[in-house]
Amino acid sequence: MFKLDVLVKLKKDVLDxxxxxxxxxxxxxxxxxxxxxxQNKYFEIIVEKVPNKKKAEEIVEKLSKNLLANEVIEDYQVIGSKKI
Amino acid sequence: MFKLDVLVKLKKDVLDxxxxxxxxxxxxxxxxxxxxxxQNKYFEIIVEKVPNKKKAEEIVEKLSKNLLANEVIEDYQVIGSKKI
Incomplete structure (x- = not known):
């Protein structure tokens, strides 16, 4: 399993x-x-049954785009990924 | 001015x-x-008109205890502080 952290921030100039x-x-x-x-959001995501870290990062990238961040007003960054 | 980041997480076993x-x-x-x-909360706080980083950290500690975190169900940690 891999644990990845995603930080979702409001874009500059968006009202908070x-x-x-x-x-x-x-x-x-x-x-x-x-x-x-x-105030920002910080997600901790555990990905299971993937062969390597790259694949886990791809999945989390997709999750971020589709569910964690609203890219109209927010930016996201994957700020850590490690095997657990 | 100093910029400090505070991460507020739900305690283990608290439903998310x-x-x-x-x-x-x-x-x-x-x-x-x-x-x-x-899902956790990540605060970016800018403290002004303080003489040093220690004082800024004290203020953010107080802010965290009183407003950012509900210590019954959440833990907080100041995870970064720098002069800006």
Whole structure:
């Protein structure tokens, strides 16, 4: 089995309401010095029954394109892959 | 200014409905070999007007405890901090 991690980030200039809400909430509970907060998604994926890491990466690439990221507003990157 | 990244993960054994939904959706669009998907949160925080990295880390620690993570079901880790 292989474990791969995928980070999905909003594209630059796309509004991030969750991040904004945290910025505001921080002010409200008196945590100062926060300039900005951006919230992204981080997926941990375990791929089974594949012969090698390359094949696992292909599958995760397909999964990312089709399900994990909305490429209109988000970018994704596979940031780690290892045999487990 | 300092940029710090915080990864918030569900604790082991806490149900992850978003991850489960992706596993099911993958099957439905015929992406095979996915054993499991876990969805986590990844925050990018910029801290301003602090004298040093230690102080920035303290603030982000406080933010994580109070707003980013629900420590009943989630763990957090500050996974990077750098001057920008």
């Amino acid at each position: 309401p969750q991040g904004k809400a945290i910025e505001l909430a921080a002010k409200n509970i008196n945590i100062k010095n926060i300039y900005s907060v951006k | 409905p978003q991850g489960k939904a992706i596993e099911l959706a993958a099957k439905n669009i015929n992406i095979k070999n996915i054993y499991s998907v876990k």
